[in-house]
Amino acid sequence: MAESRIANFGAGPSALPESVLVEAAKGLLNFNGTGIGIAEISHRSKEFGAYIKETANLIREQLDVPSTHEVLFMQGGGTGQFSAVVLNLLARHRLLHPDLPEHDRILDYVLTGSWSKAAYTEAMRLAHGATVRIAADSRAHSADGKSFDGLPPHSGFTFSPNPALIYYCENETVSGTQFAGEEGTPTSFPFHLLPTDAGLLPLVGDYSSSFMSRPIPRLADHAIIYAGAQKNLGPAGATILIVRKDCIVDVDAAAKIGGAPVPISLAYRPYAANDSMPNTPSVLAIYISGLVLKRNKALGGVRYYEEFNRRKKEKVYEVLKEGEARGVFKSKVREGEGSWMNIVFGVLGDGAEARFLEGAELRGMKGLKGHRSVGGIRVSLYNAVTEEWTDQLVAYMRDFIAEQSEAPATTTAMEA
Amino acid sequence: MAESRIANFGAGPSALPESVLVEAAKGLLNFNGTGIGIAEISHRSKEFGAYIKETANLIREQLDVPSTHEVLFMQGGGTGQFSAVVLNLLARHRLLHPDLPEHDRILDYVLTGSWSKAAYTEAMRLAHGATVRIAADSRAHSADGKSFDGLPPHSGFTFSPNPALIYYCENETVSGTQFAGEEGTPTSFPFHLLPTDAGLLPLVGDYSSSFMSRPIPRLADHAIIYAGAQKNLGPAGATILIVRKDCIVDVDAAAKIGGAPVPISLAYRPYAANDSMPNTPSVLAIYISGLVLKRNKALGGVRYYEEFNRRKKEKVYEVLKEGEARGVFKSKVREGEGSWMNIVFGVLGDGAEARFLEGAELRGMKGLKGHRSVGGIRVSLYNAVTEEWTDQLVAYMRDFIAEQSEAPATTTAMEA
Numbered sequence: 001m002a003e004s005r006i007a008n009f010g011a012g013p014s015a016l017p018e019s020v021l022v023e024a025a026k027g028l029l030n031f032n033g034t035g036i037g038i039a040e041i042s043h044r045s046k047e048f049g050a051y052i053k054e055t056a057n058l059i060r061e062q063l064d065v066p067s068t069h070e071v072l073f074m075q076g077g078g079t080g081q082f083s084a085v086v087l088n089l090l091a092r093h094r095l096l097h098p099d100l101p102e103h104d105r106i107l108d109y110v111l112t113g114s115w116s117k118a119a120y121t122e123a124m125r126l127a128h129g130a131t132v133r134i135a136a137d138s139r140a141h142s143a144d145g146k147s148f149d150g151l152p153p154h155s156g157f158t159f160s161p162n163p164a165l166i167y168y169c170e171n172e173t174v175s176g177t178q179f180a181g182e183e184g185t186p187t188s189f190p191f192h193l194l195p196t197d198a199g200l201l202p203l204v205g206d207y208s209s210s211f212m213s214r215p216i217p218r219l220a221d222h223a224i225i226y227a228g229a230q231k232n233l234g235p236a237g238a239t240i241l242i243v244r245k246d247c248i249v250d251v252d253a254a255a256k257i258g259g260a261p262v263p264i265s266l267a268y269r270p271y272a273a274n275d276s277m278p279n280t281p282s283v284l285a286i287y288i289s290g291l292v293l294k295r296n297k298a299l300g301g302v303r304y305y306e307e308f309n310r311r312k313k314e315k316v317y318e319v320l321k322e323g324e325a326r327g328v329f330k331s332k333v334r335e336g337e338g339s340w341m342n343i344v345f346g347v348l349g350d351g352a353e354a355r356f357l358e359g360a361e362l363r364g365m366k367g368l369k370g371h372r373s374v375g376g377i378r379v380s381l382y383n384a385v386t387e388e389w390t391d392q393l394v395a396y397m398r399d400f401i402a403e404q405s406e407a408p409a410t411t412t413a414m415e416a
Numbered sequence: 417m418a419e420s421r422i423a424n425f426g427a428g429p430s431a432l433p434e435s436v437l438v439e440a441a442k443g444l445l446n447f448n449g450t451g452i453g454i455a456e457i458s459h460r461s462k463e464f465g466a467y468i469k470e471t472a473n474l475i476r477e478q479l480d481v482p483s484t485h486e487v488l489f490m491q492g493g494g495t496g497q498f499s500a501v502v503l504n505l506l507a508r509h510r511l512l513h514p515d516l517p518e519h520d521r522i523l524d525y526v527l528t529g530s531w532s533k534a535a536y537t538e539a540m541r542l543a544h545g546a547t548v549r550i551a552a553d554s555r556a557h558s559a560d561g562k563s564f565d566g567l568p569p570h571s572g573f574t575f576s577p578n579p580a581l582i583y584y585c586e587n588e589t590v591s592g593t594q595f596a597g598e599e600g601t602p603t604s605f606p607f608h609l610l611p612t613d614a615g616l617l618p619l620v621g622d623y624s625s626s627f628m629s630r631p632i633p634r635l636a637d638h639a640i641i642y643a644g645a646q647k648n649l650g651p652a653g654a655t656i657l658i659v660r661k662d663c664i665v666d667v668d669a670a671a672k673i674g675g676a677p678v679p680i681s682l683a684y685r686p687y688a689a690n691d692s693m694p695n696t697p698s699v700l701a702i703y704i705s706g707l708v709l710k711r712n713k714a715l716g717g718v719r720y721y722e723e724f725n726r727r728k729k730e731k732v733y734e735v736l737k738e739g740e741a742r743g744v745f746k747s748k749v750r751e752g753e754g755s756w757m758n759i760v761f762g763v764l765g766d767g768a769e770a771r772f773l774e775g776a777e778l779r780g781m782k783g784l785k786g787h788r789s790v791g792g793i794r795v796s797l798y799n800a801v802t803e804e805w806t807d808q809l810v811a812y813m814r815d816f817i818a819e820q821s822e823a824p825a826t827t828t829a830m831e832a
Contacts, residue, residue: 005445005446005451005452005453006450006451006452008452008456010452010456010457010458010461011458012458012696013455013456013457013458013459013696013699014456014458015452015456016453016455016456018445021444021445021453021455022445024444024455025441025442025444025445026441028437028440028441028444029421029434029437029438029441030421034422034782035421035422035780035782036421036422036424036426036431036782036783037421037432037437039429039432039437039440039650039651039652039704040424040426040429040430040431040432040800041426041429042426042427042428042429042430042783043429043652045426075491075492075493075496075653075698076491076492076496076681077491077681077695077696078695079680079681079694079695080491080492080679080681082680082681083679083680083681083682084679087679122679122680125668125671125677125680126677126679128677228696230696230699234455235455235698235699235700236455236459236696236697236698236699236700237491237653237654237698237699237700237701238653252541255541260676260677261541261542261544261676263496263499263500263503263538263542263679263682264495264498264499264538264541265492265493265495265496265498265499265682266499266679266681278495279493279494279495280428280429280493280644280646280652281652282491282651282652282653282698282701283429283646283651283652283653284651284652284653284700284701284704285653285698285700285701288455288700364451366450366451366452367452367458384456
């Protein structure tokens with residue numbers, strides 16, 4: 001089986017550990033000896049009830065989620081949460097400050113790429129009279145004034161004093177930037193700039209593409225962290241939330257005093273009150289996520305993955321830098337501000353990008369084409385991307401550099 | 417493998433064909449020879465792009481969906497659609513009739529059980545000034561005036577002249593009633609009573625628990641038909657919609673003229689414009705649904721299942737009637753108004769229900785406990801429930817009747 005599987009560097013849905021897939025294949029026919037497959041078992045069965053709790057607890061353990069926060073499973077991915085965070089946190093703000101004029105409810109957005117931009121756009125759609133503002137925008141700090149090619153400097157952030165919501169996307173899958181620096185360094189999220197006198201902060205971290213890849217800095221200071229499963233955790237279809245309990249509010253009570261009604265499938269409270277199952281959850285995706293989490297635990301959890309992913313990304317950034325020095329590659333992100341999960345670069349020269357992709361495919365490496373909005377190459381190094389695959393890619397990149405450097409500008413040895 | 421699997425009469429998530437599960441287990445490791453498992457492949461890959469289109473087309477073919485309607489995949493199940501139908505169809509009504517006073521936008525609900533009641537409750541939450549009314553209520557026609565124990569008679573329906581939405585739930589999974597009669601008979605949905613001068617009708621059919629179990633009567637006259645996959649089609653996590661094109665509206669245009677903003681994950685238009693993939697869909701659940709649909713096609717599609725399911729339900733209703741005559745069972749639904757998919761009945765006598773369930777489990781039959789709100793026994797006979805399982809259950813019910821009839825009131829041969 002192993003030899004027929006190929007190296008998958010796709011940006012998501014993305015690679016899963018083979019051992020997990022083998023186990024999941026068995027579970028499809030017979031879940032934990034019940035005689036019923038996991039896709040067929042009632043979500044109300046005691047077996048699945050125990051499983052979903054265990055899976056939430058594995059997340060709690062591995063990320064050190066404090067008892068102030070709930071771990072929930074929903075559906076709809078990051079896009080569903082773009083709406084849900086606005087609706088639930090505006091309801092919370094209204095219940096806390098019922099008499100505030102609508103335009104004084106402020107939603108602060110940090111824009112660092114297409115995902116935070118999409119979240120911001122959705123906030124504008126749902127604002128219901130509240131003010132959606134930009135707390136930082138990395139484009140303002142780019143060379144051309146319009147590219148998401150790095151992180152905003154800490155001096156570029158201004159937060160509102162009593163916001164209803166502060167949103168940032170920790171890892172931008174498309175443009176390939178990440179707040180990955182050690183706390184306090186210029187490439188970290190500027191927690192020290194957050195307002196200090198506004199009570200429990202409504203800080204939302206979109207962790208869709210880096211969840212479980214390393215510890216979450218200052219997790220306990222977040223109101224909401226969310227992630228689709230389909231990068232580091234499991235199949236698409238499950239959305240994981242870590243929600244501070246004061247953000248699980250009675251949205252109907254808020255609607256009664258002027259708030260927008262919240263579609264029931266986007267309100268957090270019914271999920272928190274029913275072990276994530278006010279209705280049928282995405283059983284199969286949660287099951288496979290649980291298998292991945294058990295494997296993670298055996299390996300050493302997020303601290304293991306932090307070192308594992310650090311090694312992988314360092315190897316790729318190193319060869320990328322070599323390629324830049326030789327005029328073969330060009331990073332699309334400023335040095336030091338790139339993502340651990342998604343490394344985005346161009347291949348210089350006519351047709352060189354297509355040759356790079358073809359050569360990779362010939363060597364059994366797939367999923368390397370960049371997002372259509374950015375172009376170039378994107379190397380995704382999620383947890384299930386092995387060190388062997390990474391080494392194989394790095395070796396290929398090195399060979400490619402050598403060939404391109406030796407060849408005349410418009411042709412290569414590979415074409416000969 | 418087969419002998420370790422048990423007869424699963426669960427109400428959903430529910431049984432899937434074993435041959436499909438065997439194939440899906442292979443696909444988890446390697447999807448269609450790509451070398452990448454189905455849970456790992458990009459939803460933007462050409463392979464999955466072709467697969468999701470093929471799956472939509474299999475639904476189109478098997479249900480004779482006309483070109484006036486789109487087949488879409490979403491997430492969030494029936495509960496998500498309780499909200500989505502209200503938001504999208506109120507937007508449509510507003511665009512068609514911008515100057516109508518809000519309370520003249522009427523949402524007509526047919527109440528026949530806990531699912532239609534939940535849909536009605538959600539409409540009340542989201543009405544935004546519109547009027548939510550009851551077009552029929554089966555409780556009004558029950559002996560005790562409060563039970564969902566049958567269908568409303570056609571004389572009990574009154575529809576509004578120009579509604580924004582008309583909702584009914586074709587099959588009530590919990591209470592076990594279904595509009596299953598031939599058109600025009602008292603147990604059919606009264607299509608002939610629908611307003612005839614209101615243009616294209618915004619008729620919504622919740623088909624969550626009977627989708628693909630038989631042809632959909634008057635499908636082309638519906639605005640929206642929706643269903644979670646997890647009964648007759650596949651794993652939980654995929655929601656299937658059949659939407660008439662005039663109901664795929666620009667919700668933002670409606671919001672600009674006073675409508676409620678619609679969370680982007682609940683708006684139909686982005687799904688219709690992007691082959692159901694404005695964001696990452698529930699890839700694995702759609703994949704398995706596609707395998708089921710291919711198998712269905714080979715067997716003869718919904719016409720095959722109509723006959724297959726008719727035979728199964730007739731066998732169970734027959735033995736249920738025998739049990740009623742002998743004072744052992746008591747149907748919770750009036751004769752002739754029961755569901756083909758979920759047959760709900762009580763077992764008379766102290767502790768008899770528990771004995772029935774224990775005996776069933778001993779014979780390898782699971783999932784028979786009724787919903788907690790109704791109690792008793794629920795036999796779900798979805799497509800993947802085999803005729804062998806049905807025969808096994810019927811034989812057991814017959815044995816149980818015999819034993820109960822012979823035994824003194826408070827003890828049985830099984831206890832001896």
